[in-house]
Amino acid sequence: MSKTNNNNGENQIKNFKIELIHYRHRDNTLISLLQSAQDSYGYIPEKAIDYISEMVGISEADIYSIITFYNSFSLVPKGKYVISVCMGTACHVRGAQFVVEELERQLGIRAGETSSDLNFTLETVNCVGACALGPVVSVNGEVYGQMNRDKVSTLLDSIKKDMEVEVK
DSSP, rough: OOOOTTTHHHHHHHHHHHHHHTTTOOOOOOHHHHHHHHHHHHSSOOOHHHHHHHHOOOOHHHHHHHHHTTTTSSSSSSSSSSEEEEOOOHHHHTTHHHHHHHHHHHTTTTTEEEEETOOOEEEEEEEEEGGGGOEEEEETEEEEOOOOOHHHHHHHHHHHHHHHHOOO
16 A cells, blocks of 8 residues: 655655756646645645746646646645545445445544544545446555445555554
């Protein structure tokens, strides 16, 4: 199970600043720079929006409109483990809502929230594209199919074991 790029913060931020300089004044680079900021910080902070705005000559308002249009961008920090539950039709009719409810109960957060320790973010998504495996949960992009309430505990136990290994 991989975790988001919240580690190596200084190197990630340095890489982001290098990309800013590299892409300055090039056409069609806004999305690439936003992705770089998201990868570097784990979300897109206001200071990154300021830098990008200056470098590419696009207003902050226009940049905010792009960020809020795409679900892959976030203006708030996400957890090390981003748990996404597919709510597409195939997953929905197979009980995805029960999986969400169980994750909310065990994590102590609601869909759309991040735990106070920044370990977990729980979100729902419209479709993962793995309908035959529904209901589907992804953790940092790794897909787990045929999920149900009982499998939630197993999944979370696996994540917590990974977290313990990271601490050692």
